[in-house]
Amino acid sequence: MATSHDFNTDLAGMKKYLGVGLLIFVLLIMAFAGTYIIEPGHRGVFVTMGKVHPAFAPEGFGFKAPLITTVIPMAVRQQTQSMKAECYSSDLQQVNVEVKVLYRIPESAVVKIYQEFSGDPFDTLILPRVSEALKEVTALQSAEMIVRKREDIKTKTLAAAKAKIGPILIIEDIVVQNITLTKELEAAIEAKMVQEQEAAKAKFTQQKAEIEANTVVIRAKGEAQSIQIRGKALRESPALIQLQIVEKWDGKAPLVIGGGQGGGSNIILPLGDLKSAH
Secondary structure: OOOHHHHHHHHHHHHHHHHHHHHHHHHHHHHHHOEEEEOOOEEEEEEEOOEEEEEEEOOEEEEOOOOOEEEEEEEOOOEEEEEEEEEEOOOOOEEEEEEEEEEEOOHHHHHHHHHHOOOOHHHHHHHHHHHHHHHHHHOOOOHHHHHHOHHHHHHHHHHHHHHHHHHHOEEEEEEEEEEEOOHHHHHHHHHHHHHHHHHHHHHHHHHHHHHHHHHHHHHHHHHHHHHHHHHHHHHHOOHHHHHHHHHHOOOOOOOEEEOOOOOOOEEEOOHHHHHHHO
């Protein structure tokens, strides 16, 4: 039969084991709370009781003050976000532009961005400035030129956005994904482009005809000059005719040129001379 002394002894032992277990549990919590892990492509911002530490934490494993210090991860790898902006052209036409922004946060600026811009830096820092840059650039071009010169719009918007944001955040590139106009304006621009293409085709056809006509004239002039030169040579050297006949004769039969029923002189090739020549 258990006595009260034994009961008290067991109770004391249970309290001892419970105390040891509770101490181990607290130590484990403190151990986990005093460490952190920063994933690749990120940097950490230390916040201790509401105060931001000026130095960032590199990626990997580290220690921190348990319970009172929090490590906020900030991505430094390149990120991509899409955005839309409602713009107006120089001819007061509404133009909706959709772009994709490629950006990254330099590790030297993660602490400053966390302190000065709440939430996602894209929403608080990039989006309003890129939108402003887009509106400024499109306001200087007609709606037709905005559609035709997408690359020019992209280049100028990128330069303006970089100037507005400054070195605190790096804008790698801006890609114009889509430009939307009103249906009436799209139809008018398309009709104008078709007319320009037809005019260019007609101009090409005209230029081709002029080139062909000039070629015929040049060829005719060349042939006329050739005939004149040959005629002059024959007049100055009658023996040239016999030389040409000799060059073309195949040696099979006596060659007689000219004459016939209509009269005129005949030229008989001297066979003896030809045989001795051959």
